[in-house]
Every structure is written in C-alpha cells, then in structure tokens.
Amino acid sequence: MRKLMDQGRMKGPENRSRRGRRRKTAGHDMRDRWMITYADLITLLLIFFVMMYAMSRLDVEKYDIVTHSLQSTFKSGDSLLEEGTGITGSADRFNHKNPSPTAKEGNNRGTEQQGKESNSNEKPMTERELAFRKQEEQLHNLMGLIEKYIKDNGLEDQIRVADLPKGISITLSDRFLFDAGKADLKSGSAKTLSKLASLFSTLDTVISIEGHTDSMPIGSASKFKDNWELSGARALSVLRFFIDREKLDPEHFQYAGYADTRPTADNKTDAGRQKNRRVEITVLRQLQQ
Incomplete structure (x- = not known):
C-alpha cells in the first residue's frame, strides 16, 4: 500500500506537466486555425476570378446593335x-x-x-437707284482726291476732310482763307478753291457752304456788326468764288452763317477758338430733282 502511494506521488507531477504541455499545444493550434480558413477563402476567390475571366467574351455583334x-x-x-x-x-x-x-x-x-x-427674278435697279450708286462712287473718289491733294501740298493743318452721313465735309481754317475780322479771301487760297471747283463741276448734287466763328465779340474797327454777319459774309465770299470766278452752276449751292452757335472745340482756349473759326464745305448726299 505504501508502495502504491509512493508511485502515485511520483507519477502525479509528471502527469500534471504532460497535461500542461497538451493544453499549451492545443491553445496554440486554436489560435492559428483561422489562417487555414483565410487561405482557403483566398484560393477560392482566385479560382473564381480565373474562371470568370476564362468564360468572358465580348459579343461584337450585340455591341454594334445596341450602339446603332x-x-x-x-x-x-x-x-x-x-x-x-x-x-x-x-x-x-x-x-x-x-x-x-x-x-x-x-x-x-x-x-x-x-x-x-x-x-x-431679281428686279433691275431703277434709274434713281443707279443714280445714287453712281453718286456714292463719285463721293468716294472725291474724298480720295482731296486727301491726296492735302497731303501733296502739306495742308493738313489748314484743311480737313471727313466722310459724314450727310456727305463729304471739307473744313477750311479761317487763317487759310481770311485775315482776322475780315471776309475777303486771301490770294493764297485761290489755288485750293480752284482745285475744289474743278472737282465739284462733275457732281450732280448740292454743295453747302457754312461760315462759323468763335465766341469773341467783333472789334469796333470791323465793318461787321457781329459774328452773324461775319460768318455769313465769309461763306458768301467762298460761294462767290465758285459761281463768279469758276462759273459753277448756282443751283448746286447753298450757304449759311452760324456765328458761334455750332462750335467744334472749347471757346475758352486759343486753340479751341482757332478750330471754331472755319468754313465748312459739304458735298451733300442727295440728288438734284
């Protein structure tokens, strides 16, 4: 009996150590078992996608039908x-x-x-329409000739030309045409006015001559009462040159004096007043009846 107890005491510690080792091994196996499942899942997914890729094929005919x-x-x-x-x-x-x-x-x-x-079926143009077209060509050529004359003679500071809706406007400075406070034409202006007369002789339209002054009152030494008389007299002098000396048709002309009522610049400065003292000759865009 005593021997059996001694053997039991000797085997007890050994059994306990073996059971502990078995528990540790079993716990270790339980912790790593999820890796088997994960590896199986990855393998199955890989096989699934390989099979899908092998089975896939683009149906070109169906794609074309849907597109069209x-x-x-x-x-x-x-x-x-x-x-x-x-x-x-x-x-x-x-x-x-x-x-x-x-x-x-x-x-x-x-x-x-x-x-x-x-x-x-376009209708032919009437005689009046043809006349207007001819007049536009004449005005275009007239402006080109006057611009060339001004440039060739260096008169850019004395004469300006512009194509306006009402016609071709030719502006002449009073210094080019008259002495201060007077309406008699200077002898040096005759050449230019004669050139203009030669160009006007071929036109079948009305030519308007307008006289303008600055806002300064007329001096006591002048024979004119005021700027109205001076501007009208200057316009009349240019008109007389065309119809008396150049023998142009009086029916193609009209004239007026506007004094200082239509300024183009500021009358408070010398330069502005100089621009306002002018004679404007306008070849109107209209046909003679």
Whole structure:
C-alpha cells in the first residue's frame, strides 16, 4: 500500500506537466486555425476570378446593335428644352415646335430654291437707284482726291476732310482763307478753291457752304456788326468764288452763317477758338430733282 502511494506521488507531477504541455499545444493550434480558413477563402476567390475571366467574351455583334440603336434614338428625338417631343416622342406632343428631320431637309431645299428663284427674278435697279450708286462712287473718289491733294501740298493743318452721313465735309481754317475780322479771301487760297471747283463741276448734287466763328465779340474797327454777319459774309465770299470766278452752276449751292452757335472745340482756349473759326464745305448726299 505504501508502495502504491509512493508511485502515485511520483507519477502525479509528471502527469500534471504532460497535461500542461497538451493544453499549451492545443491553445496554440486554436489560435492559428483561422489562417487555414483565410487561405482557403483566398484560393477560392482566385479560382473564381480565373474562371470568370476564362468564360468572358465580348459579343461584337450585340455591341454594334445596341450602339446603332442608341444613335438612331438620340438623332430622331428633338429637344425637350425647345418644347420638342423628347427621345420617346411622348413629351409635349401638343406643343411640338421642332420640325422633323425630313421637314428640315425639305425646308432647307425650299429655302435654297427660293434663293435661286429670287436671284433669277431679281428686279433691275431703277434709274434713281443707279443714280445714287453712281453718286456714292463719285463721293468716294472725291474724298480720295482731296486727301491726296492735302497731303501733296502739306495742308493738313489748314484743311480737313471727313466722310459724314450727310456727305463729304471739307473744313477750311479761317487763317487759310481770311485775315482776322475780315471776309475777303486771301490770294493764297485761290489755288485750293480752284482745285475744289474743278472737282465739284462733275457732281450732280448740292454743295453747302457754312461760315462759323468763335465766341469773341467783333472789334469796333470791323465793318461787321457781329459774328452773324461775319460768318455769313465769309461763306458768301467762298460761294462767290465758285459761281463768279469758276462759273459753277448756282443751283448746286447753298450757304449759311452760324456765328458761334455750332462750335467744334472749347471757346475758352486759343486753340479751341482757332478750330471754331472755319468754313465748312459739304458735298451733300442727295440728288438734284
């Protein structure tokens, strides 16, 4: 009996150590078991995607059918923003504004045909229309000749020319034409006025001559009462040169004096007053009746 107890005591510690080792091994195995499941899952996914890739194939014929169907649908439908019927043809069916593609083609052809017919049936211009066209050509040539004359003779500071809606305007400075406070033409201006007269002789229109002054009152030594008389007398002197010396038709002329009522610059400065003292000759855009 005592021997059995001694053997039991000797085997007890050994058994306990073995059971501890078994528990540690079993716990270690339990902690690493999830890796087996994870590895199996990854392997299965890899096999799944390989099989899907091997089975996939693009059906070119079906792709072309779908593509052409979508293209024809969007081309045949009109815009909803313009009160059209939309892609399905059901929207705004009672407020249809956009013509169908066939109607558009028909309208385009009709427009082209109308354009051809209108060109073929275009009425010839009347005599008055032809006269206006001829006058525009004359005015264009007149402006070119005057600009060339001014440049060739270095008169840019004395004469200005402009194409205005009412006609070709030729502005001459009073220093080029007159002495201060006088209305008699200077002898040096005769050459230029004669050149203008030669250009005016071929025109069938009205030529307006306007005299302008600055706002300074007339001096006591002048024979003119005020700027009204001075501006009118200066315009009349230019008119007399054209009809008396150059023998132009008086019916093609008119003249007026405006004193200082139509300034082109500030009368408070010397330079502005100098610009305002002028004679304007305008070849009007109108035909003689």
